[in-house]
Amino acid sequence: MTDSSPDALWNRRFAWLLAGVLVFRLGFMLFFTSQADLAGDEAYYWDWGRRLDWGYFSKPPMIGWLMGLIGRLTGDAEWGIRLAPLLFGTATLATLFALSRRLFGSATAFLAALLILFTPGNIGLNLFFTIDAPLLFFWSLALLLFWLAMEKPTCLWRWAALTLTIGLGTLSKQMMLVFPLLMVVFAIVSRQDRALLRNPRLWLTVIIGTGFITPVLWWNTQHDWITLEHTKHHFQGDKLDFVDWLGRTLQYPALQTLVYSPLTFAGLMTVLFLSVKSCRLLDRRSHYLLLCSVPALLAILGLSLRQEINPNWPAVFYVPAFILLAAWLTGKLPFTARPFWKTWPLRVGIAFFVLAHLAVGAVLLTDLKGNKKLKKLHEMCGWTETGRQAGAFLDRVPRPQNTFVLTSNLRTDAAQLAFTMPQHPRVYRWERSGQVLSQYEVWPGPEERLGDDALIFQNGREKPGNVFPAISTCFEKIEFLGQVNVTLGKGDPRIFDVFLGHRLHKWVKPGKAPATPTAPAP
Known part of the structure; x- marks a missing residue:
C-alpha cells in the first residue's frame, strides 16, 4: 500500500523532480556538447588527469584524479567530462534534500531543492566540470553527516563516513579545511552539543579528516610550495582610486545576484539578517545552519572591500542559507515571511532558469557563439x-x-x-x-x-x-x-x-x- 502521509507525498514529488531534472539536463548536456568545446580550465584539468599526482599547481589532486578516471572510462570523450558535473550536481541536490528533510520535513526540503535548482549558478555547476562540483557535494554530505553524528554521537560509522567525506573534500579544494573548524565551533557554542568536546570521535574526525591534506603538503615541499604561492596571489589587494575601488566592491554583490537570481539572493540576505536579529528565538537546527553560513559570508564580504572576489568562493556557505530560506517560507522559523516572499523568489528563479537555457541555446545555434564580446563562449x-x-x-x-x-x-x-x-x-x-x-x-x-x-x-x-x-x-x-x-x-x-x-x-x-x-x- 502506498504511504499517503504528507511527507511521503513530498518525497515522491522530489523523486519525480530529480528524475525529470536528470533527464532534461542530460539532453541539454548532449546538445551543449555538440555545439561547444570544453572550457579552457576543463581541458587544463583533463591534462592533469593524464599525469596523476598528489598535487598540482593551483589545486589539490581530486579534479586531476577524477579527470583521469573519466578519461580511462570514456576514452577521453567530451561527453564523459560533461556527464561528471551532472552526476555530482544531482547527488548534491539529493543530499541537500535529505539534510533539509531531516531538519524541517519533506515539504521544506522540496522547496529548498527547487530554490537551489532554479538558480543560474546551479546550471553552470551541472554543466562545467571544475573543482566546485565535487567540493559542493562533499560539503553538503558533510553537513548531513555531522548532523547525523550529533544525533547519535556514539555511532562510529557515522563519524567514519564524516571523516572520509571531509578527507575527500579536502583533496578537492582547500576550502574544505574550514568545515572541521565549524564543527568544533558549533560544539562550543551549542549547549546541547557541548558534550561532543569530550567525545574522542569528534577529535579523531577532525584530525584524520584534515590529515588527508598531508600528501598534498608533502608534494608542495617537493615543488617549492607552489600551490601556496599561487593561493597567496588571490589575497593580494590592488591600490585603486575611489571610483575603481567602488566599482570593484559593488561587483561582488552584483555577481552574486546574477549567480543566485535577484529575488532569491534578496531572500537569502533577508532571512540571514532576520535570523541573526532573532538568534535567541531560533532552535538548534537553525543555529547550525546559521553558523555554517553567516560568519564566512561576512568574512568574504569584508575581503571584497580590499580585493576582487571570484563568484564561486562563497558557494558552499550559501548551501545552509538556502535551507533557512525554505524553512522561513514554509513557516518553520519564529518570524513570518510575507506573502510576497512565499511566491515571487521561486517565480523569478524559474523565469531565470528558462531564460538562461533559452539564451544559451540561441547563442549556440547562431553565429553569436563566435562573437568575441561573449568572451567565455x-x-x-x-x-x-x-x-x-x-x-x-x-x-x-x-x-x-x-x-x-x-x-x-x-x-x-x-x-x-x-x-x-x-x-x-x-x-x-x-x-x-x-x-x-x-x-x-x-x-x-x-x-x-x-x-x-x-x-x-x-x-x-x-x-x-x-x-x-x-x-x-x-x-x-x-x-x-x-x-x-x-x-x-x-x-x-x-x-x-x-x-x-x-x-x-x-x-x-x-x-x-x-x-x-x-x-x-x-
Missing part, C-alpha cells in the same frame, strides 16, 4: 577544428617519433591543443616571463627532449611568421610550416603560426639554469 568555440588542423601538421613531421609539441600561448591553449589534437600529444609550454605560472612549468619541460624536433604553435598575431627569439636560439634551425586558421563566427579567427624546430640543443626551464646535452659544471 567565444573561447570555447572552434577548438575541435583547431585540433584537427594542428594534428594534420603533426602527421607530416619528418621524425614523428622524435617530435614533441610546444606552444608559447596561454596554459588553456596548451591544454586545448593536447585535448583536441587527434594524437592527444604531450604539450609543452614556453612561459615568456621565466616564472612558474601553470602546471606546465611544474612538469618537466622540453629539457627532457634534447636532440628532438618540436612542432611549435604560436599566436599568429604576435610575431607573424617569426618564432620568439628565446625559442629559436634553442634549436639548430626553425622552419615555418604554415598556419592553423579557424573562423569563429562573427569574432576574430583563431590563428596559430606553425613552425618546426629542428633538434633542440638547450632549454631554459623557468627558475632553472639552461639544460644542454653536456651541461658542464661552471
Whole structure:
C-alpha cells in the first residue's frame, strides 16, 4: 500500500523532480556538447588527469584524479567530462534534500531543492566540470553527516563516513579545511552539543579528516610550495582610486545576484539578517545552519572591500542559507515571511532558469557563439577544428617519433591543443616571463627532449611568421610550416603560426639554469 502521509507525498514529488531534472539536463548536456568545446580550465584539468599526482599547481589532486578516471572510462570523450558535473550536481541536490528533510520535513526540503535548482549558478555547476562540483557535494554530505553524528554521537560509522567525506573534500579544494573548524565551533557554542568536546570521535574526525591534506603538503615541499604561492596571489589587494575601488566592491554583490537570481539572493540576505536579529528565538537546527553560513559570508564580504572576489568562493556557505530560506517560507522559523516572499523568489528563479537555457541555446545555434564580446563562449568555440588542423601538421613531421609539441600561448591553449589534437600529444609550454605560472612549468619541460624536433604553435598575431627569439636560439634551425586558421563566427579567427624546430640543443626551464646535452659544471 502506498504511504499517503504528507511527507511521503513530498518525497515522491522530489523523486519525480530529480528524475525529470536528470533527464532534461542530460539532453541539454548532449546538445551543449555538440555545439561547444570544453572550457579552457576543463581541458587544463583533463591534462592533469593524464599525469596523476598528489598535487598540482593551483589545486589539490581530486579534479586531476577524477579527470583521469573519466578519461580511462570514456576514452577521453567530451561527453564523459560533461556527464561528471551532472552526476555530482544531482547527488548534491539529493543530499541537500535529505539534510533539509531531516531538519524541517519533506515539504521544506522540496522547496529548498527547487530554490537551489532554479538558480543560474546551479546550471553552470551541472554543466562545467571544475573543482566546485565535487567540493559542493562533499560539503553538503558533510553537513548531513555531522548532523547525523550529533544525533547519535556514539555511532562510529557515522563519524567514519564524516571523516572520509571531509578527507575527500579536502583533496578537492582547500576550502574544505574550514568545515572541521565549524564543527568544533558549533560544539562550543551549542549547549546541547557541548558534550561532543569530550567525545574522542569528534577529535579523531577532525584530525584524520584534515590529515588527508598531508600528501598534498608533502608534494608542495617537493615543488617549492607552489600551490601556496599561487593561493597567496588571490589575497593580494590592488591600490585603486575611489571610483575603481567602488566599482570593484559593488561587483561582488552584483555577481552574486546574477549567480543566485535577484529575488532569491534578496531572500537569502533577508532571512540571514532576520535570523541573526532573532538568534535567541531560533532552535538548534537553525543555529547550525546559521553558523555554517553567516560568519564566512561576512568574512568574504569584508575581503571584497580590499580585493576582487571570484563568484564561486562563497558557494558552499550559501548551501545552509538556502535551507533557512525554505524553512522561513514554509513557516518553520519564529518570524513570518510575507506573502510576497512565499511566491515571487521561486517565480523569478524559474523565469531565470528558462531564460538562461533559452539564451544559451540561441547563442549556440547562431553565429553569436563566435562573437568575441561573449568572451567565455567565444573561447570555447572552434577548438575541435583547431585540433584537427594542428594534428594534420603533426602527421607530416619528418621524425614523428622524435617530435614533441610546444606552444608559447596561454596554459588553456596548451591544454586545448593536447585535448583536441587527434594524437592527444604531450604539450609543452614556453612561459615568456621565466616564472612558474601553470602546471606546465611544474612538469618537466622540453629539457627532457634534447636532440628532438618540436612542432611549435604560436599566436599568429604576435610575431607573424617569426618564432620568439628565446625559442629559436634553442634549436639548430626553425622552419615555418604554415598556419592553423579557424573562423569563429562573427569574432576574430583563431590563428596559430606553425613552425618546426629542428633538434633542440638547450632549454631554459623557468627558475632553472639552461639544460644542454653536456651541461658542464661552471
